[in-house]
Amino acid sequence: MSELRVVGTSVPRTDAVAKVTGAAVYTVDVTMPDMLHARVLRSDRAHARIDDIDTSAALALPGVVAVVVGSDLSSLFPRFGHIVPDHAILAIDKVRYYGEPVALIVATDLMVAADALSLVDVRYTELPAVLDTDAALADDSALVHETGYSGVSATPVVVSEYSHRNVAHEVERGWGDPDGAFAEAHLVVETRTHHPMLYAYAMEPYNAVARFTDGALEVVSTAQHPFMVARDLARVFSLPLSQVRVTAPYVGGGYGSKSYTKVEPLTAVGAWATGRAVKLVLDVEESIYTTRADSADVVVRTGFAADGTILVRDFELVLDTGAYADNSPLVLDKAVNRCFGPYRIPNLRVRGKAVYTNTSPASSYRGFGAFQGNLAGETNIDQGAERLGIDAAELRRRNLLLRGERLMPGLRGMDADLVADLDLLVDELDAGPAPAGRLRGVGFGCAATDAGAVPSSTALVKMQSDGSIVVLTGSTELGQGSRTVLAQIAAEELGLDMAAVRVLQSDTATTPFERTTGASRTTTLTGLAVQRACADVLARLRTAAAEVWECPVDDVAVRDHSIVAGGRSMSYGETVRAWFGPGGGEVVGQGVVRRAGVLAELPPFWEIGMVGVALDIDPETGQIDVHQLVTVADVGRAINPVLVEGQDLGAATQGLGGALTEQLVYDGSQIVNANMVEYRIPRITDRPRTFTSIVAERGDGIGPHGAKGVGEGARNPLPGAVAAAVARALGVWPDSLPLNPEHVWRLARKGISQRSGT
Amino acid sequence: MPELDVSTTVNGRPVEMRLPTRLTLADFVRDRLGLTGTKVSCGMQVCGACTVLVDGDPVSACSYLACDVDGREVLTVEGLADGGELTPVQRAFVDCSALQCGFCTPGFVMAATALLRDEPHPTEEQIAHHLDGNLCRCTGYLPIVEAVLKASRAGGIDE
Ligand code: FES
Ligand code: FES
Numbered sequence: 001m002s003e004l005r006v007v008g009t010s011v012p013r014t015d016a017v018a019k020v021t022g023a024a025v026y027t028v029d030v031t032m033p034d035m036l037h038a039r040v041l042r043s044d045r046a047h048a049r050i051d052d053i054d055t056s057a058a059l060a061l062p063g064v065v066a067v068v069v070g071s072d073l074s075s076l077f078p079r080f081g082h083i084v085p086d087h088a089i090l091a092i093d094k095v096r097y098y099g100e101p102v103a104l105i106v107a108t109d110l111m112v113a114a115d116a117l118s119l120v121d122v123r124y125t126e127l128p129a130v131l132d133t134d135a136a137l138a139d140d141s142a143l144v145h146e147t148g149y150s151g152v153s154a155t156p157v158v159v160s161e162y163s164h165r166n167v168a169h170e171v172e173r174g175w176g177d178p179d180g181a182f183a184e185a186h187l188v189v190e191t192r193t194h195h196p197m198l199y200a201y202a203m204e205p206y207n208a209v210a211r212f213t214d215g216a217l218e219v220v221s222t223a224q225h226p227f228m229v230a231r232d233l234a235r236v237f238s239l240p241l242s243q244v245r246v247t248a249p250y251v252g253g254g255y256g257s258k259s260y261t262k263v264e265p266l267t268a269v270g271a272w273a274t275g276r277a278v279k280l281v282l283d284v285e286e287s288i289y290t291t292r293a294d295s296a297d298v299v300v301r302t303g304f305a306a307d308g309t310i311l312v313r314d315f316e317l318v319l320d321t322g323a324y325a326d327n328s329p330l331v332l333d334k335a336v337n338r339c340f341g342p343y344r345i346p347n348l349r350v351r352g353k354a355v356y357t358n359t360s361p362a363s364s365y366r367g368f369g370a371f372q373g374n375l376a377g378e379t380n381i382d383q384g385a386e387r388l389g390i391d392a393a394e395l396r397r398r399n400l401l402l403r404g405e406r407l408m409p410g411l412r413g414m415d416a417d418l419v420a421d422l423d424l425l426v427d428e429l430d431a432g433p434a435p436a437g438r439l440r441g442v443g444f445g446c447a448a449t450d451a452g453a454v455p456s457s458t459a460l461v462k463m464q465s466d467g468s469i470v471v472l473t474g475s476t477e478l479g480q481g482s483r484t485v486l487a488q489i490a491a492e493e494l495g496l497d498m499a500a501v502r503v504l505q506s507d508t509a510t511t512p513f514e515r516t517t518g519a520s521r522t523t524t525l526t527g528l529a530v531q532r533a534c535a536d537v538l539a540r541l542r543t544a545a546a547e548v549w550e551c552p553v554d555d556v557a558v559r560d561h562s563i564v565a566g567g568r569s570m571s572y573g574e575t576v577r578a579w580f581g582p583g584g585g586e587v588v589g590q591g592v593v594r595r596a597g598v599l600a601e602l603p604p605f606w607e608i609g610m611v612g613v614a615l616d617i618d619p620e621t622g623q624i625d626v627h628q629l630v631t632v633a634d635v636g637r638a639i640n641p642v643l644v645e646g647q648d649l650g651a652a653t654q655g656l657g658g659a660l661t662e663q664l665v666y667d668g669s670q671i672v673n674a675n676m677v678e679y680r681i682p683r684i685t686d687r688p689r690t691f692t693s694i695v696a697e698r699g700d701g702i703g704p705h706g707a708k709g710v711g712e713g714a715r716n717p718l719p720g721a722v723a724a725a726v727a728r729a730l731g732v733w734p735d736s737l738p739l740n741p742e743h744v745w746r747l748a749r750k751g752i753s754q755r756s757g758t
Numbered sequence: 759m760p761e762l763d764v765s766t767t768v769n770g771r772p773v774e775m776r777l778p779t780r781l782t783l784a785d786f787v788r789d790r791l792g793l794t795g796t797k798v799s800c801g802m803q804v805c806g807a808c809t810v811l812v813d814g815d816p817v818s819a820c821s822y823l824a825c826d827v828d829g830r831e832v833l834t835v836e837g838l839a840d841g842g843e844l845t846p847v848q849r850a851f852v853d854c855s856a857l858q859c860g861f862c863t864p865g866f867v868m869a870a871t872a873l874l875r876d877e878p879h880p881t882e883e884q885i886a887h888h889l890d891g892n893l894c895r896c897t898g899y900l901p902i903v904e905a906v907l908k909a910s911r912a913g914g915i916d917e
Contacts (some may be wrong), residue, residue, distance in 0.1 A: 012852055019860030020848040020867055022795015022835035029794035111759065111780065201895050203799040203861040252797070252861030253895050284800050479859025479896050642855050645805055646897060650858060653898035674894070676800040684886045687899040 007492045010642035013484045014498065015250070015477065024250045027222040030209050032277035036065055038270045039113040040286065041103040041120050043095035046131060046358040046669035048124035050094060050102070058119040059104060063112035066121060066273045068104040073269065079149065080232040084168065084325040086149045086398040087361070089236070089265045094127065096144055096323035096517055097360050098669045099289030106270045106278055129358040131169065133297070134319050136166040136357045144323055144356035151235075157286040162353075168321045169329035169354040171336045174346030175409065181312035185303025185434060187387060192300075194736040195372045195719070196663035197320065198293040199531065200365045201681055204252020205287045208267040211277035216243040217268055217335055223248045224258045224476050230508045232261040245509040247375045254478040255654065256364035257291050259518050260327055260339060267307060272490055277722060292664055293356070293365035294319040294331050296372035298339065300380045303347075308388050308395045311348035315339050317373060319362070321354040326363035328354045331372075334450070338716070339373025339382065341406060342418055342606070343399040343450035355629050367712035370449045370609075371719055375737065378445040378720035392724070394428045396446060401578060403700075407448065410602040413473045414448065415700050415708070421610045422446060424694050428630045429612045440627070441729030443597035444612030445717030452604030453519035457593040458512035459529035463537050468571030471533075471621060474514030476506040477524040480711055481643040482522045484523050486640055489527050489704050493534035494572070495561030512590070520709030521609050525593050527704040531699045532591030540574055542581035598702055605701055608634035609713035611652055613688075615725045619752075622745030624660060624726070629688035636701025636708040646694040648714040655718025658684045661738050703744050731755065766827045768793070769837030777824050782818070784808045787834055795835040797862045799893075806892030809865040810834045816872045818891075835864035838871065846912040847871050847905075856905035858896035866892050872908045878880035879910050 018024040021588050055067040070078065070092040081087040091102050092295050103120050130136040131146065162170045182188060208221040217237060223229050234244045251258060263280055270278035281529035282290060296319050303312040317335055321328035332354040340348060372537035385392040400418040401407055407414065425444055434440035460472040477483045487501040505511060514526060538558050545563040546553040548570075556565040563570045570578060576587050595601060610632035616625040631648040638644045661680040665672050675678045701708025719737055726744060727733040731751040734743070760779045761828070766772065768791060777786060787793040787810065798820050799807040808819040811833040838845045844852065847870050857863045866889065873880060873888045885906045894902065 010855075013855060013857075015860065016852040016855070016857060017844070017848075018842065019857050019863050020835075020851045021839050022793070022864045025794070028795075028859065029788075030798070056890050110785075111778070201893055202799070203805065203859070203893070205799065251859060252799075253859040255895070284802075477860075479857075481858070646855055646858060646901065649898035649900060650896050654895070675802060676804045677802065681893060681895065682899075683893065684889045684902065685898045687886070687903070691900055692897075 004705065005492060006488045006498065006700040007639050008637070010640050011484065011488060011498055013481055014487055017485055026204055026250045026252050027209065027220050028204055028207050028281055030210055030220045030249065032211055034109060035209070035279055036106050036274055037110040037113050038104055038106045038267065038278050038280040040101045040266065041105065041116055041117050043091065043098055043100040043102050045095060045124060045126060047127040047129035049127060050091060051123040051125055051339055053103060054121040055103065057121070058116040060414055061112060061116050062254040063108045063117060064105060065108065066106045067162045068269055068273045069102065072273070072448050076237060076698050077235050080236060080265050081325055082232065082260050082687055083327065083329045084149055086145060087324040087326065089269055094437060097358050099360055100323065101266060104266055104270055106274050115635060116121060118563045131356040131358055131666065131669065133318050135614060137164050137356050139557060144358060149361050165244045166356045167353050168325045168356050168435060169332050171332055171352045172354045172414050173336055174349035178312050178314055178347045181347035182303045183737065185305040185311050187304045188301055189380055189384045189387060190299070190301045191376055191383055192735055193298050193376040193379060195296040195375055196737055197287050197295040198258035198658055198662055199664055200255045200293065201676070202253030202255060202257050205284060206263045206290050207281035208264045210271040211280045212269040212271055215613055216245065217243045219264050219268055220247050220249065221264050222251050222258055222266065223299050224251065224478060224518060225260060226476065226506050227474055227513055229261045229264050232263060236265050236268070237272065248476045248506040250757030251476055255366040256368055256518055259364045259516065259720065262290055269642060283675055285674045287723035288360045288664065288671060289360045291326065291363045292360055293368065293662040294321055294362040294372065294586060297334065298373060298376035300376045302380050302384055304384050304388060305433045308390045308398050310343055310345055310399045310477065313340050313345050315350040317352040319732055320357055320359065321374070322357060322361040323358045323727045323730045324361040328362050331364065333370045335373045337408065338370040338447065338449050339377045341377045342401050342414065342446055344405065347414055360671065366651060367449065367715040370447055370716040371658065374445065374447050374716050375719045375723065378717055379723055379733065382724045392729050396422055396478065400446065401663065411450065412603055413683055415606055416608050417698060418446065418448065418608065421608060421634050421696055425610045425612050425630055428692050428694065430614045430628050433497050434616050437614040437618060439729040440614045440615060442612065443723035443724030443728065445712065445720040445724070446607045447716040449712065449716060450603035451519045451607035452521040452524055453516050455525050455593050455595050455599045456513065456515040457529040459526060459533045459591045460512055461533040461537050461589045463576055464586055465542065465573055465576045465584050467571055469494065469496065470503060471503045471530055473503065473505055473526055473530065474508065474511045475522050476517040478517060480522065480647060481640065482526070482757065485523050485639045485643060486526060486530050489530050490534055493531055520711040521604065523707050524604055524703030524709045525706065529591040529593045531587045537587055537589030540589060541575045544587065545570060545575050549576045553607050605708035607709055607713045609716040610634065611714050611718050611721050612723050613721050615722065615729065617726065617729045619730065619748035622743070622748065624739065624740035624744060626656060626688040626692045630692045630694070631714045632694045632696055633710050634696045635710045636703065637697050637699055637706040638695050639704070639707055644695055644710050647711045649691060649695050651712060651715040652718055653682050655715045656722070659719040659722035659737055659739055661740050762825045764825055764828045766829070767831045771835060779823065781824040781872055782820055783810065783822040783827060784819035786822045787819065787821055791835050793836050797861050799861065801826065803891065806865040806869060807862050808903065809892065811868055811872055814875065816869050824913060835867055836865065844873065847909040848904040850909035850912060854901045854905035854908055856897060856901040860901070862892060862894040866894065870909065872876040874910055882907070
């Protein structure tokens with residue numbers, strides 16, 4: 001690979017200067033001429049029938065232009081949702097969670113809109129609420145949705161194919177003879193875990209700006225997947241997709257929480273009702289109520305042979321999906337695939353339910369489904385190792401899939417060397433001793449997740465007459481650095497300096513289709529599309545040169561970043577100029593990635609998570625210091641090593657937050673900590689004392705130069721690793737998160753009393 | 759809505775305006791002056807995304823009334839890079855890849871600028887202590903600490 005010039009080097013981010021000077025434009029910074037401002041009146045109960053909404057006093061307030069309620073939307077398709085179109089834009093007939101949008105107030109000034117909130121009078125009749133999954137699954141429980149939903153008819157339809165009508169999605173998967181295998185097992189270990197609800201906290205809150213121009217809808221939004229949002233909006237307003245334009249400028253953090261449609265329909269409805277541009281910006285509390293991560297209760301049993309070989313695993317998962325499905329059916333599908341780990345499992349049974357409750361809607365958050373299931377699965381492996389008296393790394397080595405082995409029938413074989421990754425990890429971990437008064441605990445964990453999502457990416461590369469290029473892609477820059485990495489890939493292909501490459505992203509009207517920006521897919525899939533678009537440009541330049549030189553195209557070759565034939569040679573820019581003549585022109589290449597060829601098999605790649613921690617625990621206070629964090633990034637080829645490390649550290653830090661401090665707490669119908677004071681994320685003083693990022697480059701990815709994705713991997717096994725470290729230090733296995741000081745202190749007390757009691 | 763006449767200096771430029779008394783400093787610089795580099799996230803003085811300097815001291819512009827800058831000097835992130843030349847703090851954030859989405863970055867840059875003005879050669883612990891009021895959800899903070907150390911070696915802020 002020595003001939004690589006730009007790929008493999010940590011070139012500075014192309015967006016860095018704009019971001020340190022304040023010049024970078026995010027959706028919150030976007031204004032449109034004659035723009036109005038909106039605020040949302042939200043339900044103050046969990047489940048209630050709407051009897052009447054009196055908007056007259058609000059409308060009478062000077063500056064208020066419109067007050068829109070659910071019943072005003074009868075001429076539209078009044079709901080959205082890419083899997084189940086169950087999500088009311090504004091509550092219709094009833095509210096299903098505390099915080100649900102009930103009215104949209106549009107005014108000339110934000111302060112006026114805020115003042116008008118208290119002037120809307122909503123009369124409700126309270127309904128019995130199901131506030132957790134047990135209540136929702138009881139025999140005579142109240143129904144969150146009385147009906148099912150079809151994607152084409154605006155009227156709800158009666159559908160329920162599941163075991164209970166509060167079930168949003170249900171999956172059963174497995175193979176072999178689990179019951180027979182349990183009967184034969186030398187040891188059966190059962191583990192129960194509870195993973196709490198989380199909030200991703202992208203620092204830029206949900207917000208959008210919308211307007212109609214010439215009958216077309218234009219929306220600017222802090223959205224990861226603008227093309228998916230455009231589809232929902234087209235259905236709401238019965239517009240052709242070509243008449244809906246969604247653009248995403250710089251996005252202030254996403255981590256999955258800005259996947260799929262959020263506030264765009266609400267904002268667009270404001271524009272539809274007023275005929276003017278409307279901007280809606282949620283505050284943090286509203287953002288928390290808009291999307292959270294599913295909580296999960298998991299029961300796992302594993303049957304081991306005496307030598308530690310896994311014979312069978314059985315999982316039961318129940319996810320709290322909240323009031324609307326959003327992406328939770330897929331979260332469940334992924335949890336079901338991701339809970340049992342990258343091990344050879346001859347007999348498997350997994351049963352999962354995503355359950356509607358009268359709580360805020362749950363959806364994607366970095367590595368969705370993986371971390372919820374991994375906590376249970378990896379804790380269970382660690383407990384098995386302890387009971388068998390086998391070292392936890394050795395037990396994993398005996399069971400980890402080898403290269404090419406299949407985690408599930410029908411899916412791509414393992415494209416990584418998991419045992420080598422594990423060895424790199426455990427060699428690095430520092431078992432102690434701890435400082436005086438502290439206990440050192442070491443934990444680690446593994447995950448391999450079906451990443452990359454559905455392969456559908458198209459990229460365009462426009463060769464300019466001066467030899468510079470514009471790359472067009474519908475993949476969104478979320479901070480992960482795609483603008484830089486995709487430029488590196490194109491610069492490498494065409495022999496250009498980074499300065500000659502401009503990457504423009506995420507405008508459904510002008511950039512080509514990209515299914516999503518998620519599942520760590522961009523470098524691999526969009527990268528391939530960019531590579532193919534560059535190849536297409538070169539093919540077109542050869543054809544152009546053949547016409548200019550009047551020779552067969554087969555005589556024209558690309559050599560040293562020039563177009564050559566016989567003794568003649570032209571640069572790329574010269575070729576464009578010679579072909580088009582003095583009027584100027586550009587040569588446009590297209591690269592397509594779809595489920596075909598090398599990408600026929602899913603997933604496009606396995607995303608590996610290999611992380612370890614060494615924690616210093618104060619048993620008197622329950623305080624934990626992260627002495628060491630180690631991540632292994634099995635990325636095939638690092639296009640930009642510093643960005644790879646950044647993804648791993650960022651993902652692992654979110655994992656540390658989830659393991660140590662974060663949880664959304666419901667008390668009755670409300671979240672009691674829906675703010676950033678009481679929902680505590682990692683601060684700078686919580687940073688790990690040492691961080692080792694190991695980048696394993698074996699060229700075994702399907703992406704450009706053997707690359708495969710990174711971004712979620714290090715998040716997934718982190719909570720399980722922390723739980724194991726705490727357990728090894730204190731002698732008691734935690735069964736829930738977060739491991740905040742109070743929780744750890746209680747575990748420490750329990751450990752002491754257990755030891756003195758026996 | 760009650761209003762007050764406010765006369766202030768923003769990034770070296772005198773500004774005189776009649777402002778609603780409830781307008782925050784963040785909304786003032788963002789909406790009235792178009793200086794959108796200052797970001798608002800938590801809205802309650804936890805995250806530091808809205809950090810600007812008032813008479814040289816870092817304040818949370820989301821929780822500070824615009825009228826209170828009457829007679830004072832405000833410096834926002836747009837006021838740092840004079841004529842396109844990045845300050846050592848900005849340069850170090852670029853060089854150390856101390857940002858991802860960048861939403862927290864203006865706040866960190868302003869807070870670090872204030873720190874290095876008071877303490878040109880801070881220890882890691884001093885940096886962490888001083889920046890504990892700034893949240894970053896993307897980076898895991900280590901590159902930010904490195905950037906501030908690097909900026910301090912490069913001579914802190916430009917005068
Ligand atoms: S927005 Fe001001 S401190 Fe968070
Ligand atoms: S770079 Fe995204 S929050 Fe700091």
